[in-house]
Amino acid sequence: MIRGLWPRRPQPVPVHCGDGRHTIRTARLLLYTPRDHWHVEMGAAAGADSDAQRWFGWIPDSLVTPETAAHLLGIHDGNRAERLRAFPRSVRRELARPVVLPDPGAEQRLLAVDAATGLVAGMSSLTPDSGGAIGLWLAPACRGRGLGTELVTATARFGHEHLGLESVSAGTETANHRCRGALRAAGFVQYEGPALHTLPDGRVVDAAWYRHEAAGTARCAGVSAAAVSRV
Numbered sequence: 451m452i453r454g455l456w457p458r459r460p461q462p463v464p465v466h467c468g469d470g471r472h473t474i475r476t477a478r479l480l481l482y483t484p485r486d487h488w489h490v491e492m493g494a495a496a497g498a499d500s501d502a503q504r505w506f507g508w509i510p511d512s513l514v515t516p517e518t519a520a521h522l523l524g525i526h527d528g529n530r531a532e533r534l535r536a537f538p539r540s541v542r543r544e545l546a547r548p549v550v551l552p553d554p555g556a557e558q559r560l561l562a563v564d565a566a567t568g569l570v571a572g573m574s575s576l577t578p579d580s581g582g583a584i585g586l587w588l589a590p591a592c593r594g595r596g597l598g599t600e601l602v603t604a605t606a607r608f609g610h611e612h613l614g615l616e617s618v619s620a621g622t623e624t625a626n627h628r629c630r631g632a633l634r635a636a637g638f639v640q641y642e643g644p645a646l647h648t649l650p651d652g653r654v655v656d657a658a659w660y661r662h663e664a665a666g667t668a669r670c671a672g673v674s675a676a677a678v679s680r681v
Contacts, residue, residue: 467672470551472560472612474604478597479571481560481604483672488545493561493573495519497587505626506587507649523589526568554673555579560608562601564592571597574605582609582618598632606636610664612672617663621647624656633660 464473464482471483484490491514497506498513514522525533534542552558557577564571574586584605588597602620609618620638622629643659 467612467670470672472558472608472670472672474560474608474612475565476600476604478565479600479604480563480565481574481601481608482563483551484549484559484561486545487547487549489561490549490559491545492522492525492570493559495522496570496572496589496592499590501590502587505623505629507651507653507655509650523570523591525570528568558608558613560605562588562604572601574601574608576605576609576613576618578609578613578615582613582615584609584618584620593628598628599635602632602636602638606638606662606664610662610666611668612670614667614669614673615664616667617661619659619661621657621659623647624658630658630660636662638662 464471464485467473471485472481473483474481484493494512495514495518497503497508498519499516503513521533521536537545555578557575559573559575561570562572562574563569569591570589571592572586572588574584576585577583584602586598586601586605588601606618609615619641620633621643622633624630638660639662641659641661644657646654647657648654
């Protein structure tokens with residue numbers, strides 16, 4: 451079953467951070483805090499293919515089918531109304547619910563959109579209470595174009611310039627040379643970490659760990675008062 455999108459008119463793309471939500475622009479990407487659950491579904495669809503799951507190992511029951519992923523990743527403002535009709539009304543209603551903002555130390559997600567096409571390019575996450583741990587992935591059509599480095603750099607900026615973190619980190623499988631190259635190109639340096647890592651599906655892989663540090667940090671209008679008061 452196709453899992454869905456909202457039945458309402460699109461909200462304007464956020465321009466500034468505020469009310470606990472964030473926006474970051476790069477040369478080719480626009481990243482922002484998901485506003486509705488369809489944003490989360492589209493972001494997840496970007497990493498649901500077998501090539502991505504070779505590295506991520508998400509629980510199989512959480513993955514959409516290739517057909518559903520292609521449908522979600524092909525949505526833009528010009529075809530939105532037509533593609534929405536493929537989704538059951540009850541699912542559209544459920545996925546139209548606003549995303550509840552996470553606690554300050556919990557995982558913070560950013561949906562990445564290709565600024566030129568309006569299509570979802572991928573998603574990234576950062577968890578302050580786990581040492582600023584970063585996770586990210588790109589949609590199949592966006593791989594091999596240097597966007598990985600752009601997404602990594604933007605997510606590190608998110609930690610340093612929006613959440614006030616001096617250090618952010620990322621882990622990847624040692625054999626994932628494309629990801630390791632993107633991390634190095636974004637200024638991450640390797641550090642000593644656990645040699646093995648267990649993926650969500652139970653696979654155990656060799657791991658490499660990277661860190662990015664900033665001399666100066668900042669907090670933006672997207673950081674709630676609770677986040678500021680807890681530091």
